[in-house]
Amino acid sequence: QMEEDEQLATLMRGLRGQNLKDSLFAEDDVQLRLVEVDESSEFLPLVYDPVSITAYWGKRPRSVATRIVQLLSVAGGFLSRVAWDVVNKKVKE
16 A cells, blocks of 8 residues: 555655665565554653653553554564573674
């Protein structure tokens, strides 16, 4: 859907760099997954304000937990290899 918007597609090409493929950054089976957030009259602050951000996400523990599980599922392989290297004392390598 983003690729259909020409301005957005140009912006994404600029952010990614020229002639770069998504496969250079992540495994082919990794997919972007969005976390659904309940619609309400309250919006996520657009400027950094720790108190407002904490209050916003504090009311949405399910969304936070879902995102944590998503991140751990993607990072799990890397973290397990790091742990294996620590156990085998190969961290310096």
